[in-house]
Amino acid sequence: MSTSAPAVRFQSVYKAFIARERAAQPILALEDISFVANPGEFVSLVGPSGCGKSTCLNLVAGLTAPSAGLVEHQGARVSGVNTKVGYITQDDNLLPWRSLVGNVELGLEFRGVPAPERRRRARELIDVVGLIGFEHHYPHELSGGMRKRASIVRTLVYDTDVVLMDEPFGPLDAQTRVILQAELQNLWQRSRPSVLFVTHDLVEAIALSDRIIVFTNRPGTIKREYRVDLPRPRDIFHIHETPGFSDLYDALWADIRAEIGAAHAPVAGERIA
Amino acid sequence: MTADAAGAVVAGAVDRQRRTVRADRAIVSAGIVGLGVGALLFWQFALGLIIDTRYVSTPLEIARSIVALAADGSLLRNAQATLGEVTIGYLIGVGIGLAGALLLLMSTGGYEILEPYLLAFYSIPKIALAPLLTMWFGLGPTPKVVLAALMVFFIVFINTVAGVRAVDRSLVDVVRVMGARRLTTLRVVLLPAAAPAIAAAIRVTFARAMVGAVLAELIASSEGLGYLVMRASRQFDIASMFAGVVVIASIVMVVNLVIAAAERRLFPWASGTVHG
Numbered sequence: 001m002s003t004s005a006p007a008v009r010f011q012s013v014y015k016a017f018i019a020r021e022r023a024a025q026p027i028l029a030l031e032d033i034s035f036v037a038n039p040g041e042f043v044s045l046v047g048p049s050g051c052g053k054s055t056c057l058n059l060v061a062g063l064t065a066p067s068a069g070l071v072e073h074q075g076a077r078v079s080g081v082n083t084k085v086g087y088i089t090q091d092d093n094l095l096p097w098r099s100l101v102g103n104v105e106l107g108l109e110f111r112g113v114p115a116p117e118r119r120r121r122a123r124e125l126i127d128v129v130g131l132i133g134f135e136h137h138y139p140h141e142l143s144g145g146m147r148k149r150a151s152i153v154r155t156l157v158y159d160t161d162v163v164l165m166d167e168p169f170g171p172l173d174a175q176t177r178v179i180l181q182a183e184l185q186n187l188w189q190r191s192r193p194s195v196l197f198v199t200h201d202l203v204e205a206i207a208l209s210d211r212i213i214v215f216t217n218r219p220g221t222i223k224r225e226y227r228v229d230l231p232r233p234r235d236i237f238h239i240h241e242t243p244g245f246s247d248l249y250d251a252l253w254a255d256i257r258a259e260i261g262a263a264h265a266p267v268a269g270e271r272i273a
Numbered sequence: 274m275t276a277d278a279a280g281a282v283v284a285g286a287v288d289r290q291r292r293t294v295r296a297d298r299a300i301v302s303a304g305i306v307g308l309g310v311g312a313l314l315f316w317q318f319a320l321g322l323i324i325d326t327r328y329v330s331t332p333l334e335i336a337r338s339i340v341a342l343a344a345d346g347s348l349l350r351n352a353q354a355t356l357g358e359v360t361i362g363y364l365i366g367v368g369i370g371l372a373g374a375l376l377l378l379m380s381t382g383g384y385e386i387l388e389p390y391l392l393a394f395y396s397i398p399k400i401a402l403a404p405l406l407t408m409w410f411g412l413g414p415t416p417k418v419v420l421a422a423l424m425v426f427f428i429v430f431i432n433t434v435a436g437v438r439a440v441d442r443s444l445v446d447v448v449r450v451m452g453a454r455r456l457t458t459l460r461v462v463l464l465p466a467a468a469p470a471i472a473a474a475i476r477v478t479f480a481r482a483m484v485g486a487v488l489a490e491l492i493a494s495s496e497g498l499g500y501l502v503m504r505a506s507r508q509f510d511i512a513s514m515f516a517g518v519v520v521i522a523s524i525v526m527v528v529n530l531v532i533a534a535a536e537r538r539l540f541p542w543a544s545g546t547v548h549g
């Protein structure tokens with residue numbers, strides 16, 4: 001394994017799902033997907049719903065295997081559950097019977113980190129996201145934004161070199177979203193993992209990413225890649241005023257709109273967007 | 274409005290709300306007591322006008338019979354015998370149900386292979402086995418213990434399996450990616466998530482264990498509450514038969530209350546529903 005290996009590499013990956021009913025055709029979710037995420041790079045995956053974005057993350061996490069092609073993490077083929085990556089799902093998936101700090105310590109516990117160090121590292125990150133004072137609260141006693149912060153630091157606390165995030169801010173209100181995007185940028189800059197970030201929100205993708213990969217409708221193929229050259233650190237709250245933002249946004253939106261239009265099999269005269 | 278005034282308004286509203294809740298509760302409690310007392314009075318004084326009280330006895334006679342049975346020591350002796358059988362059978366049933374479910378869940382495909390046989394076993398009305406068990410194990414406590422255990426085992430088993438299988442797949446996946454191995458996943462996620470369902474099954478099966486033990490006693494026995502009822506029936510002593518039934522029901526109710534209280538303390542976050 002050379003040090004220059006990409007953090008994540010997809011090479012001609014296909015993924016078909018076999019439906020439960022015997023008669024039904026298998027569903028081709030991904031078709032000939034090839035891309036890399038380099039060390040320390042923040043890569044967003046965008047595209048219409050059902051185009052296989054979550055499936056890509058599941059492949060890197062080893063929760064499902066490709067039907068054909070190769071998925072590599074740090075130069076090694078992913079086979080079986082990949083515990084060397086962090087996975088932040090859309091639902092916060094906190095354990096309801098564990099306090100906030102108990103949840104944040106989970107990954108360290110599984111790695112056999114001794115209790116005092118667990119406590120210290122968990123507290124440090126809980127502090128960064130402003131949740132000190134809530135360590136002993138249970139998930140149902142926290143707001144949606146607090147739970148989301150908890151699920152993010154729970155994954156970052158054990159320092160993986162790749163972090164997968166599946167629409168993490170989807171269910172949040174607009175203000176909380178932007179605040180959490182800014183917090184995520186800070187957290188990411190502390191340890192600089194590679195991030196594969198799935199989102200529906202193009203502004204969010206531009207604000208956070210180094211590169212954006214646009215998927216087509218199912219079967220998902222890669223339609224285009226965009227490099228985001230806006231200087232860092234970025235002012236997330238005023239990202240739309242940054243020079244270069246509008247052009248990028250318009251180009252992305254044109255791509256996505258074409259895909260949404262295709263999915264809806266546009267009727268003559270139908271207005272889209 | 275000043276802060277004090279606002280506080281007073283809120284306090285007043287809260288007070289009114291509390292009074293309404295208390296009043297509602299008082300009405301319900303009065304209803305419960307009234308219904309029970311009414312039924313007993315009707316039984317005692319009016320039922321005889323409709324049917325022959327020789328066949329149904331009266332609450333006072335039943336109470337007298339309970340006192341008499343208690344006085345000559347037979348109530349305590351027989352209750353102890355039954356309670357012993359029920360407790361042992363219940364613990365065996367719960368233990369095997371839990372252990373069996375966990376073993377099968379840890380294995381690959383084990384549950385799928387055994388499922389049709391378990392469902393076949395479930396369709397046997399267990400009480401129909403009582404005569405067979407008596408033939409095999411004799412008149413002593415063994416058939417009672419076995420039948421009580423059989424009545425409990427399957428309910429605990431199936432609810433443990435169902436509870437663990439109902440746990441959100443993505444929760445399990447996330448924890449596995451976080452680095453939990455199989456046993457750790459079971460301990461950290463699956464069991465706590467299924468705990469309310471398991472606890473509820475463990476609570477409701479005590480009554481079933483009692484049914485199993487008493488039924489086996491009714492078939493053939495020399496002691497126990499079922500024996501007491503059976504003996505009374507041979508002597509056509511209706512009041513003593515009812516006395517036995519009342520004592521059995523009281524034991525089940527008390528134990529249920531105790532288990533339910535323990536359950537609320539252990540699993541405050543959920544109350545489970547029971548299958549089977």
Ligand SMILES: Nc1ncnc2c1ncn2[C@@H]1O[C@H](COP(=O)(O)OP(=O)(O)O)[C@@H](O)[C@H]1O
Binds near residue numbers: 052054
């Ligand atoms: N476990 C599965 N079994 C069957 N089909 C699946 C499964 N997971 C995903 N799919 C299908 O694969 C396609 C891509 O799904 P997904 O990756 O979740 O899309 P996205 O995250 O882009 O919305 C969808 O059509 C979905 O129905």
Ligand SMILES: [Mg+2]
Binds near residue numbers: 053054055166
């Ligand atoms: Mg998805």
